Amino acid sequence: MHIIAHRGFSSRYTEMSAEAYEKALELPIHGVECDVRLSKDGQLMCFHDPTLLRMFDDPRRVASTSSKELSALGVLRLDELLDMVLAYPNRHLYIEAKHPTRFGRMLEEQIVLRLCYRKLVDDPRMHYISFSTAGTRRMAKLAPKMHTVRLLRDWEWCAKGQGISLVRGRANPEKITANTYMFTVNEPEDIRWAQQQGLGMLATDAPDVALSLQTNQ
Structure with missing residues (x-):
């Protein structure tokens, strides 16, 4: 079972911060997950919410804020996270495209552009995930060799x-396969259960807990 640090080591550090990713990447796990949105000036930023309210008590929308202003708050650019991930040869990155967005297909186009620039678009360490059916279809056309979920x-x-x-997995365990990605599994008993079902990819806020349980099997 592949352990994926959801938003970095988010159970101990600020989600999707440089520190959260640094600490997660130091662990002998499969990889890390990030959410991406486009800034006002079209830069891919690692941020979950459409606004800055929850994280920074700031009502501005990410899409209406410049990358320079977001960086000043500590929001990582996708390029910065890629640098961190690539420092570890065997770590994978799961990029979640956040939709809906006023930028539409530009979000997938920019993801592919940044990966192409680094010659990573066909790299098996790069993965695309999204709740958007349109987004996953676009990515399949733009980067047909990329693993999408x-x-x-x-x-x-x-x-x-x-x-x-996890809720859907518990309700339909027969649907779980080695190709299934499950989010967001944090409790020890749930992690053990998921592994027993033959789950392929487990996204967790507590990668250290998942790692210790996997090691102790």
Whole structure:
């Protein structure tokens, strides 16, 4: 079972901060996950929410804020995270495109552009995930060799090999395969259960806990 640090080592450090990713990458795990949005000036920024309110008590929208202003707050650019990940030869990066967005298809286009610039678009360490059906279809056309995962809401049909929540996984364990990506699994008993089901990819805020349980099997 591949352990993926959800938003970095977010159970101990500020989510998607440089420190959260540094600490996660130091662990002998499969990889890390990030969310990406486009800034006002079209730069890919690692940020989950559409606004800065929850993280910075700032009502501005990410899409209406410049990359310079976001960087000043400590928000990482995707390029910066790529530098960190590439410092570890065997670490994978799961890039979640956040939709809906006023930029539409530009989000996938910019992801491919940045990966192409580094000759990573066909690299097996790079993965694309999204709740957006349109986004995953676009990525399949733009980068047909890239591994993509369509994340499913709990009310959506659970197809094999997709990205599902722990709740949906518990409800439909027969759908879990070695190609399934499950989010966000943090409790020890849930991590053990997921591994027993033959889960392929586990996204967790507590990669250290998942690693210790996997080591102790």
